[in-house]
Amino acid sequence: MPMQAIIQHRYGTPDDLRLMEVEIPVPKPNEVLVKIHAAAVNDWELGLLEGKPLFMRLFLGLFRPKVKIMGCEIAGVIESVGGDIARFKPGDKVYGDLSASSFGAFAEYVCAREDAVMHMPSNLSFEQAAAIPHAAMLAQQALQDIAGMQQGQSLLINGAGGGVGTLAVQMAKLHKLGVTGVDSTAKQEYMTLLGFDRVIDYLQEDFTRTGKQYDLILDTKTSRSPFDYARALKPGGTYVTVGGSMPRVLQCLVFAKWISMTQKKTLRVLALKPNKGLNHFTGLIEAGKILPAIDSRFPLAEVPQALKHFASARHKGKVIISVASATDYDA
Numbered sequence: 625m626p627m628q629a630i631i632q633h634r635y636g637t638p639d640d641l642r643l644m645e646v647e648i649p650v651p652k653p654n655e656v657l658v659k660i661h662a663a664a665v666n667d668w669e670l671g672l673l674e675g676k677p678l679f680m681r682l683f684l685g686l687f688r689p690k691v692k693i694m695g696c697e698i699a700g701v702i703e704s705v706g707g708d709i710a711r712f713k714p715g716d717k718v719y720g721d722l723s724a725s726s727f728g729a730f731a732e733y734v735c736a737r738e739d740a741v742m743h744m745p746s747n748l749s750f751e752q753a754a755a756i757p758h759a760a761m762l763a764q765q766a767l768q769d770i771a772g773m774q775q776g777q778s779l780l781i782n783g784a785g786g787g788v789g790t791l792a793v794q795m796a797k798l799h800k801l802g803v804t805g806v807d808s809t810a811k812q813e814y815m816t817l818l819g820f821d822r823v824i825d826y827l828q829e830d831f832t833r834t835g836k837q838y839d840l841i842l843d844t845k846t847s848r849s850p851f852d853y854a855r856a857l858k859p860g861g862t863y864v865t866v867g868g869s870m871p872r873v874l875q876c877l878v879f880a881k882w883i884s885m886t887q888k889k890t891l892r893v894l895a896l897k898p899n900k901g902l903n904h905f906t907g908l909i910e911a912g913k914i915l916p917a918i919d920s921r922f923p924l925a926e927v928p929q930a931l932k933h934f935a936s937a938r939h940k941g942k943v944i945i946s947v948a949s950a951t952d953y954d955a
């Protein structure tokens with residue numbers, strides 16, 4: 625049986641992607657076949673599309689991408705299960721991050737390892753659910769597992785208006801932290817509405833040079849030297865980066881020990897463990913404590929436009945691909 629999928633034949637730009645018919649995959653014994661209803665766009669896709677940073681081609685394919693169907697966040701319904709699967713049955717609503725399970729979200733169906741999906745929060749639409757697994761686990765693993773956030777602490781989120789920041793601020797407010805958000809001019813009002821106590825426009829003010837210090841910093845867009853970030857931390861404070869400029873992230877790794885010894889401040893780089901902690905997050909959502917922020921929706925055929933919109937960084941919250949309606953659109 626054929627399905628529609630966005631196929632990547634070579635490294636390039638969103639215009640190199642094609643909507644094509646391919647065979648629906650068949651699940652291995654340890655896999656489930658999911659009919660995808662919604663997917664979400666992440667930084668991963670831009671990296672897979674361009675094959676950058678270049679060293680990643682050692683893993684992604686030297687000259688041509690090994691991953692033909694990109695996309696890592698999905699929400700959908702189990703269509704069938706492999707012989708070893710006991711946790712799921714056809715008809716179950718699931719969501720998850722496929723970045724450790726060979727991607728494949730920009731399609732009507734995907735085979736995923738059993739541990740790559742979880743039961744979906746009962747109170748969310750597929751589009752809302754697709755906005756969560758990858759971004760929320762980056763926020764949760766950074767703020768809870770690494771930084772160990774505590775009530776009353778001050779937190780600054782750099783790159784606060786995107787997928788991770790909009791979930792991270794809700795988690796931090798649940799724990800009663802004071803939260804400052806840093807992003808561009810166009811996102812200041814939106815961030816205030818989301819619940820940030822204070823907002824900073826990075827085009828007007830460099831938060832590392834104001835003299836103000838924070839207990840915790842969560843960075844989704846590392847772009848400065850580790851010594852700048854250390855300056856903005858209180859003694860004993862912790863800076864966690866989840867991504868940004870690769871040379872700057874590497875500098876954090878290199879200088880973390882020195883900064884810890886000389887200034888008693890902690891710099892950490894998060895290596896995401898996909899879906900670890902997602903069950904806990906599902907509970908917070910079902911309790912009505914956290915809601916995903918959706919920027920826009922695109923049909924499957926318009927994944928290239930969605931990627932261009934994401935790359936332009938105008939999005940506030942998550943960019944969603946509405947997959948179930950793919951057949952309503954022409955290629």
Ligand SMILES: NC(=O)c1ccc[n+]([C@@H]2O[C@H](COP(=O)([O-])OP(=O)(O)OC[C@H]3O[C@@H](n4cnc5c(N)ncnc54)[C@H](OP(=O)(O)O)[C@@H]3O)[C@@H](O)[C@H]2O)c1
Nearest residue numbers: 667783785786787788808844845866867868894895896937
């Ligand atoms: N650690 C891991 O294992 C792992 C795995 C996967 C992904 N990641 C990383 O996790 C991050 C995901 O973040 P996300 O989904 O929230 O990204 P996002 O949705 O693109 O949001 C990033 C925000 O940062 C803003 N921004 C851009 N340049 C900035 C600057 N210099 N200073 C402050 N803000 C800036 C952007 O808006 P404007 O451009 O309008 O300012 C945008 O609102 C990415 O860096 C990704 O590479 C990490």
